[in-house]
Amino acid sequence: METCKADIDVTQIAPTPETEMKLIAAARDGDRQAYQQLYKSYAGRVYALCYRLTADRGLAEDATQEVFIQLWQKLSNFSGQSRFTTWLHSVTANITLSYMRKQKGWFARMMNIEDSIAEQSTAESCTSEVDLEALILRLPERARVVFVLHAIEGHRHEEIGRMLNMATGSSKAQFHRAKQLLKTWMGYDDGDI
Amino acid sequence: METFEKHLEQQLNALPRERQPDKDLWQGIDLAIQARSDAPQTKRQPVWLASAAVLMVAVIIGFMMQPFSSAPETDPLTGQSLVKALSQQHEKEKSALLVSLEDTPAVTGNWQEQLTELEDAAEAIKAALQEDPNNTALLRMLQSVYQQQFLLIERVHAPKWQQI
Missing domain, CATH: 1.10.10.10 (Winged helix-like DNA-binding domain superfamily/Winged helix DNA-binding domain)
Structure with missing residues (x-):
């Protein structure tokens, strides 16, 4: 079986709900360090979903970056009525699908998929x-x-x-x-x- | 023998929730969000502004396709040559856009400062690309910053009703 980092449990410790809300609030106010903490906590989840959707490591990495770049601007849309991870997964899926549509023509031709x-x-x-x-x-x-x-x-x-x-x-x-x-x-x- | 449905369910439940990327993606993300506004935006941008971004994506794809589709005697565009060609194309498109909007009043006074910041960000990424010319993440960051320049120019020159 292919060996990759995913085979090792490198799960980041998820912040408590209180810490999570503080980090979100700080990131909304432009605190990039707080946003980096959110990235560290959730990059694994986002990448896992991107990888399963794209089936390509390079595309998944690009899509993960795209998700966190767009998420920075979308954080103000998070109402707090649902769990952050639920909202994050939904945002990730939508951004990744949009990213795949943009890439598909070029990627499919190149890789002859x-x-x-x-x-x-x-x-x-x-x-x-x-x-x-x-x-x-x-x-x-x-x-x-x-x-x-x-x-x-x-x-x-x-x-x-x-x-x-x-x-x-x-x-x-x-x-x-x-x-x-x-x-x-x-x-x-x-x-x- | 266990049923397929049961086996599938067990396998689905055993799937890991997380998977770490092979490289640290934060640097590229940080560069991109620095190149944007200091704080997250709350207003939605008009859909038509995406046209400039689409144009730039087409330019990028055109360049990325070139090594595969051009005649064999043509040198492929990779690394520094790709960055150079991309930058030249961007400057050409930006100049044309600025000329076309010359007679349209800007809705904010400091847009040129914002544009300069984005140009500085592009230069920083290009400097990083000199060290690592084939880093696709950096190339995409450069593409993103170029897109932001187009969006900024179009946004500040758009009629007020289109900015809501």
């Missing part, structure tokens, strides 16, 4: 030892994005449809497609539940 390539991937030989993270990254882009937003981030298909400018039914269809591919790659037969 086609959905069909992913579908041709072979099944895993073992069903118990599965690296789901790696399999998710192999999914075709639309199926992957819908799967990440629904199965991992917990968005409803109606929300995903709005985020991706697609019909709710299309979101459900892409999710089904993702699951079917994962099922095959995880070594299950079509008839298995």
Whole structure:
């Protein structure tokens, strides 16, 4: 299995809710040190989501930077009615999707990425030892994005449809497609539940 | 044998919440937010202002495509040559924009100081690029600062009703 920093638990200690609100308030007032603290606390979460959506480390790093650059200006929109991490995940998903749309034409041509390539991937030989993270990254882009937003981030298909400018039914269809591919790659037969 | 649905659910629950990037991204973020206003903005910018940013993205993509699409005898644009070409293109576009807005009154008095700050930020990034010419994060920061210059020029020359 590929070794990367993600395999090591380097989780930053999340600030307490009180500290978090103080950091947000200070950052809103232009305190870059406070904002750096927020970055240190949440860069891992943001990057994880960016990486799952883009399936590319370089793009995920760029998208993470884009998220924190835009977040600096969006902090005043955080009302405090939901948890900061909930709001952060939603903002991250939207900014990353927008970033991917801008990059897609160039990136797809350069890397010659086609959905069909992913579908041709072979099944895993073992069903118990599965690296789901790696399999998710192999999914075709639309199926992957819908799967990440629904199965991992917990968005409803109606929300995903709005985020991706697609019909709710299309979101459900892409999710089904993702699951079917994962099922095959995880070594299950079509008839298995 | 466990079912696929159960297996998938177990695997999903076991996914890590966090994943650290391979490099520290803070420096680039800090540079970009310094290049913007001192404090986060609360007003939404008009959608039409994005046109300048789109233009710059197209320029960047054009340059980035060049090594792959140009004739074999053409030297690819990378590193310092890319920065130089990008800067020249930006200056050309900026001059054309400023000329086109010459007769339009600016809505703020200190916009040229703000523009100078953004130009200083661009110079700082270009200096950093001299040390590390192929750093894509820095290239994107430079692109971002150039976009900010266009947005600033357009915003201060926009009619007041468009600034709400």
